[in-house]
Amino acid sequence: MRIGVFVCHCGSNIAGTVNCAEVAELAKSFPDVVYADDPMYTCAEPGQAAIEAAVREHGLDGVVVASCSPRMHETTFRRTVERAGLNRYMFEMANIREHVSWIGKDREANTNKAAELVEMAVAKLRRDRPLTAKTFDVVKRVLIVGGGVAGIQAALDCAEGGVPVVLVERESTIGGKMAKLDKTFPTVDCSACILGPKMVDVAQHPGITLYACSEIEEVSGYVGNFSVKIRRRATYVDWKKCTGCGMCGEKCPSKKTPDAFNEFTGATTAINIPFPQAIPKKAVINARHCRQLTKGKCGVCAKVCPSGAVDYAMRDNFVTEEVGCIIAATGYDLMDWTIYREYGGGAYPDVITALQYERLLSASGPTGGRIARPSDGREPQTVVFIQCVGSRDNSVGRPHCSGFCCMYTAKQAILTKDHLPLSHSYVFYMDIRAPGKMYDEFSRRAVEEYGAEYIRGRVSAVYPDGLGQYVVMGADTLLGEPVEIKADMVVLAVGIEAAKGASALAEKLCISYDNCGFFMESHVKLKPVETTTAGVFLAGVCQGAKDIPTSVAQGSAAAAKALGLFARDKLENDPQTAQVDIRRCVGCGKCVRCCPFGAVAETEIRGEKKAQIIETVCQGCGLCASTCPQGAVQLAHSTDNQILAEVNALCR
Amino acid sequence: MKEATDIRRRRDAGFIAVVQERSGQNLSACYQCGNCTAGCPAGFVYDRQVHQIMRAAQLGLKDEALDSRAVWLCLACSTCSLRCPNNIDVAAVMETLRHMARRENRVAARKVEKFWFSFLDTVRAFGRAWEIGTMALYMMRSLRVFTDLDLAPEALKKRKFGFRPHTVANGGSGAVTRIFKRYRERAAREGTRP
Incomplete structure (x- = not known):
């Protein structure tokens, strides 16, 4: 075999602490190496051209590049060797940047380690053989998890692009958090008015199947061929019959049911439709508060329903959908702010979250759009807004900025003045983050035109003064003094975290999440929509804090990824899969049981049970190879012999 | 400016x-x-x-x-x-x-430091704080004789002031005094202001 080695300088990234020329010189002494060089930038066009030229000139039949992580440029160089006429799998990469030059400053030690990594790669490459990818069919359907504005946008874009969509929503209506908002910044236009038509489009589009009140139970398969089991929770109302007339809600005697849609600022009935523009506009029974379901006595809704849709015997049921890719758009929830005892820990009725305040402002909210104190229904004269409650706070393990609070606080200060012209708003802030288009102008308008008093500092305590007001103890750091405000109402800009249950979903989808539950993108800058699992994309706040325009943009981006994937009729697998040596296999079935992808099947050869790898399903994880007691299963390009050869090279 | x-x-x-x-x-x-x-x-x-x-x-x-x-x-x-x-x-x-x-002997509020020393002097002498002693020493040091005197009747009524110093049993007072002594010796060795 004739091997060429290329030790990349990566500018000064590697050459700064590794003697690349020496590594290349050493490489020439490794078995089968006939050519070695140390280019400045191997991934650049001249670098790649040099590889191609060297392959032709020196008759190479394998190439090792020692440079960055294979996650960065493995595919780049595989294409390079392919262009040079080699099989793309006759290539190995040694990571001497992330694993060597970036982590140590000792030039001599680094040079030695880099040479050792190159020697290992050479040892492995000597035992590589050409591999060919297999193609497999793609199911051209997409599953979208979460029907907030990001999920809605992704669903509409996919459906418009001709790809059938399955949209799964946990709540009884789509719309997500945006449906709860009164107005949206920076234009102060009505949230329901701009989201409503999109929600109706989802309901009416023939290409979209909507499962509301549903959750993902199980996900199996791989890119192009996912099989997803969906739990459809019992709604106790047959939605095929329900016309959304609302009679049931009017007559329901259980009128003190906590109203989750209104963020618990009011009460609703046990059977209800969350809000007038709900999609689907179907009634749902809250089983925990329904008298018929808890006490077995009532049945009023069943009696008044003109279409006989109420069914108390309904149980959860399951559907399984076959899809080619999955878009996660699960959004966010507020963190549990009641850990802040200094703000009352939830004990003071007039200290509320900004999302609750949004429901008070909304015409479809519990007060019909009148700002009223939850404690006594009076209109507040003085409202204090506190930003960064549970954001940028290391002491509660939430170091991130929630991104959109600065803007909605400015909006709420403006709306407060609109609703109550005699009122006065104070905003305690640390920094105003308003980088979006027209954002800074908007937050300045709150100050200059609407008279909101912005105080640079934080609030250390809020307590009732015993006379119906609240004392807000804060600091004005620009003034350099502690300040105190008597307020009628305190609105907390509570920080966000990933939606409840997001981590459980991430585990089902085999994607990673950070310590606040946000899903991890494949690359922070260059692959913000992809995940490390092929065929699973992200949209909206589930990936990190985003406002509405950015969530919509990412919804469209995820749809573009799905449509791009489906533009091909067949996908290629990575041929570095497991392979069974039939002579050694004893048919014990351990590999069949341990495979997380269902890629190992049992077959019979001449009356004997044997394992068989379905190559297009195998993801090359190697579990079966390490489980097999006979050593019959080997992972192509990571065979036992190759691993031993690498160890030998290292220990020589 | x-x-x-x-x-x-x-x-x-x-x-x-x-x-x-x-x-x-x-x-x-x-x-x-x-x-x-x-x-x-x-x-x-x-x-x-x-x-x-x-x-x-x-x-x-x-x-x-x-x-x-x-x-x-x-x-x-x-x-x-x-x-x-x-x-x-x-x-x-x-x-x-x-x-x-x-x-560094750059105490911006001398009286606060005087109060500290008055307090610590009683601890050094008796092993535990002695309120009336602290007050007396502080008044002498600071010449603020009438400060907070109006609080005395109320404090006496609530038996917050013992006229006799509290002591520590089993020779504990002496042990505390020795800690102070060692501290002063170390300060002298290091040439810092105790």
């Missing part, structure tokens, strides 16, 4: 390092949110607010940090540390600055 502070020239890197080492806190973790000032129950008498002291320490402005009355008026209640979103023990920084100021 006051001249602008040349923060590059006046940055005392050694001072920053000492404050960080003795307090065990990373000063650069402070992002100046002001929560320490917002919660400080003594802030209304400070010449410089807590977040401003933290800022002075961050910038290495030794004079501003050490010559401030605030470090002496601090009650060490640690509300600032409790509220700090960056888990900085702000009270520990204040205490560090207080001790540094004392060692």
